[in-house]
Amino acid sequence: MQVLSPNLIIYAKADSMVFARLASMKHLIISAMLLTLMNSLMAQQETWITNANLLDPVKKTVQSGMTVVIKGNTITAIHKKKAPPEATVIDATGKYLMPGLTDAHVHFFQSGGLYTRPDIIDLRHVYPYEKEIKWVHDQFEDQLRRYLRNGITTVIDVGTSNRFLARRESVNNQSYAPQVYMSGPIISVMKQSFYDTLKDDAPFVWAADSITARKLVRDQVAMKADLIKLYYAIDGEPAEKFLPVIRAAIDEAHKNKLRVAVHATERLAVQLAVEAGIDYLVHSVQEEDLDDATIALIKKNKVLVCPTLNVENGYLHTFDRSRMFTTHELIHASPFALSSLYDLKQFPDTAIANKYKMLAANHVAKSDRINRVSAQNLKKLVDAGVTIVSGSDAGNIGTLHATSLYNELQQMQLAGMNNWQLIQSATINAAGILQLPGFSGNIAVGQPARMILLDADPVADLSNLQKIYRVIQNGQVVNPDTLIHETPEVLVQRQLNAYNTRNMEAFLDTYADDVEMRKQSGTLICKGKEAFKKKYFFFDLAKLLHCRIVKRIVDKNFVVDEEHVIDDRGSFGGTAIYEVKNGKISKVSFLE
DSSP states (O other): OOOOOHHHHHHHHHHHHHHHHHHHHHHHHHHHHHHHHHHHHHHHOEEEEEEEEEEETTTTEEEEEEEEEEETTEEEEEEOOOOOTTSEEEEOTTOEEEEOEEEEEEOTTOOSSTTSOTTTSOOTTTSOHHHHHHHHHHTHHHHHHHHHHTTEEEEEESSOOHHHHHHHHHHTTOTTSOEEEEBOSEEESSOOGGGGGGGGGOSEEEOOSHHHHHHHHHHHHHTTOSEEEEEOOOTTSOGGGGHHHHHHHHHHHHHTTOEEEEEOOSHHHHHHHHHHTOSEESSOOOSSOOOHHHHHHHHHTTOEEOOOOSHHHHHHHHHTTOOOOOHHHHHHSOHHHHHHTTGGGGOSOHHHHHHHHHHHHHHHHHHHHHHHHHHHHHHHHHHHTOOBOOOOOBTBTTOOTTTHHHHHHHHHHHTTOOHHHHHHHTTHHHHTTTTOTTOOSSOOTTSBOOEEEESSOTTTOGGGGGOEEEEEETTEEEOGGGSOOOOHHHHHHHHHHHHHHTOHHHHHHTEEEEEEEEETTOOEEEESHHHHHHHTGGGGTOSOEEEEEEEEEEETTEEEEEEEEEETTEEEEEEEEEEEETTEEEEEEEOO
16 A cells, blocks of 8 residues: 655645535535526516506507517517416406505604604604614614505605715515615704714714805715705794705705705795705695795795604694504504504503693694695695605604505595695605606506506595505515515514504404413314404493503413503403414413
8 A cells, every 4th residue: 555645645635625616616616606697587578568458648648459569578569468377477357457656755764653752752762762773773674675565666865874874775676575766864053962872873963064064965976875854943032044045955965966865844944945956845834824825835936845744743642642543554563663652551651651642632723724734735736747756754753665655645535636646746756856867657568567567446436455465576476465574573562563453354353263261271262353353342332442552471382461451440450471473372371
């Protein structure tokens, strides 16, 4: 047997390592080639949506029997031809295909819950703001999924933190998320002292002068913001005092080819901002009738207007504890953000809770005036031919992400807009905010494939916007029911929210058809949804009813809630054990 020298052994080991690395590199190269090939095949694969009733918001028509062809993420043809055998076919017979909706005014730095604006209601001694910041970031993907589930394929965040802005690209072009456009932090003419220490989590930055305003715009240009947002709330100061800052910011933004949105609700501030060259007014004038001259100026300068009619009620009815939620909100909104809006009903600091209830009571007349004037001004703008876009201002207290756009559209409808105008506001009009090349917000050849397929006609009844059969996002056909995976805790929380709202439909939606209610001993109390419905007959009778979770334990598919309930009889405690199977509560037991 030949004996190898130590050097030869070292060389042999080195050679084997080289061969191993070459083999690994070969494997990676082959994998990359296969991935490229798969992507190429997917890009060549066509999806045909056939026999659809096609809504055209530009022409305000519905064409029957239409086919829309998608290749990759683009609409490549619209006709009435028969699909080839190799195509993926979605039969849309009896359904309505329309452009995906846009919520043109959201804020992801806010959750929509009670603890999200400590500069308005400071509850940090109960729930630290650091936890709120962590929560909104942890729930970002969940909120995006909820937007898409509600048919919203595009969102525009008009004021967020640098940390959220840095996350934007990671979620875009995903089949589970809407297309996200963002400004950076809101450039304010007034100092927002509360947020000074938050650094990259700060949603406001102060432009003390024109030089600072230009620098703040350039900072956002460097981060590739999609637009610039200005805050021109003057708080009793002369509007002209801040005009140099507004002009400087607009000029710097336009030099860098960025559109400018502005928060301005006083008539004079709106006039000055429009004269200075803004592109997008994210609120309308709220407490003063718009005069013909200002309306003509807005129209002449082609400024888009987002009225945000519903956000005032979100704050008011959270603070006065009268906020009630629809079945749609209870099922489709984030259950944890929603549940926090009930916390003032059993708040540990009763002085704070009573203070805000009293403030809300004193604010009713002002809120009514704001709502009335805002609606009247919207009707004037619509009648004058000003371009209106829909936006919810989601994230503010009481204005929940994903579900609030429909509530906003309802308020716009009550103000006098017809269904075609509302559909335009959420599609083709909203696309005009950023004026992106090749994107009109309509279903047309060459456009991005962002659409929703509905079970019924939204022109005939606006509520049909909630009857979503499929969402088409970036060319992918998505079943909305697959977008949210509800954990046992999420499901049980949704059940509790429905209980506190006394909404029987949303309450029963969380339970299995053969659900059992038992005592701790195992004794059966009742079984099945109909029996549950009879058991909870007091939903329609009780004047007072609220359940608060004192402590919760989650173990796999079991959720144990220690509860404190107040109702017409008084207050009492108890413990409920929920067992979840196949996405529904299958059993609930009450400890005696």
